Amino acid sequence: MRIGELSRRTGVSVPTIKYYVREGLLPPGELTSPNQASYGEAHERRLRLIRALLDVGGLKVAEIADVLAAVDDRERPLHTVLGAAADRLGGADAEDDDAEAAAARAAVADLLSRRGWVTYESSPAAADLARALAAMARLGHGAFVEVLDDYADAAEQVARTDLAYVDRQVAVEDMVEGAVIGTVLGEAVLSSLRRMAHVDASARRYGADGPRERKRPPHGHAAHRERGKS
């Protein structure tokens, strides 16, 4: 198909498609004349993947280029491709150096050895976990590490579901690409489900309509902004 048809089918504008080709995200079309290129199903599919990683996964164009290069590198073991995709979901690089940060890193190491999880070198996910736990500890929520195994149970359950799903898809399409889709889009799925489950659990426990006065201990802050309920 021509580039205009590819644009129509995917909803991605022609200049954007050309930009993705220039940036190496999308392979160039096959030249059918000096000024005309032809695109196939693989291009359409790759374009949809790029848009999903961009729009739903929140990845940047340069990050997508890295993930796709990992997908296309046939020599690369699957779990390091998953790592390349997953690491794009991580937070900042800043490493704190206080007591809470050290304790959090120790808690993460304990968790990994307790659960016997295989990790790969310099896992950004472990650093992200330590950063979140340290931030909680600084807010007086150091006890959160005590429920970490409940979280890890849930994470394992989701990982099992994902791997079983990826296995099922082998005959249908590229398993590696499917795994990347699952890593990035599955993140959005789990995040939105968790938010809904919170609202449900909270409404059931504390009531959907009543004010929270009864349940809420007094605290020091006055409302410091005039603001309607949004």
Added chain:
Amino acid sequence: MRIGELSRRTGVSVPTIKYYVREGLLPPGELTSPNQASYGEAHERRLRLIRALLDVGGLKVAEIADVLAAVDDRERPLHTVLGAAADRLGGADAEDDDAEAAAARAAVADLLSRRGWVTYESSPAAADLARALAAMARLGHGAFVEVLDDYADAAEQVARTDLAYVDRQVAVEDMVEGAVIGTVLGEAVLSSLRRMAHVDASARRYGADGPRERKRPPHGHAAHRERGKS
């Protein structure tokens, strides 16, 4: 304490503290002389919360202002405060209008009624979920809805853990603030754990060292970028 001491204790610079006060994120200190304000424990704690939402949660300053206003609004039911925090974790506003988007919205409505989840009006989490499912369907992963209940089980487990944790904290500090911390920082915890559980499950199933050739069916893309393994 003076602003310099507050800065030293929290690692937040004096100009940044003043900026947070101007933006309404932090209540002003108590004036002890025309040019001097005094800050207390509540300020220190609020500053740490702001930094955690910013650095770990990835929220923007304006979003934090909204979340803190909801926290400080004592009349507001807890589950809508949770909603205000959770909605900041959501994706774009764009609503697609194709067959996949309609099917995904129907799948979300089915899920909610099947599980009997209480939701609140115009839940952005439900819209985010539909958007992720529609993106998957466009990539040929429409069958992912079949494993959605496994994800929902994991989300419920995490929500139960969080609520139990919040309950436990009532005597120690503000439950509402604790719930917001759990919503935003717990997201980072679950995300990093899921990424590690993926790597573990994948390494166990497909091998940590071997190339993936055997397991990977042929596909149409040539590696379109020269790039070392990173």
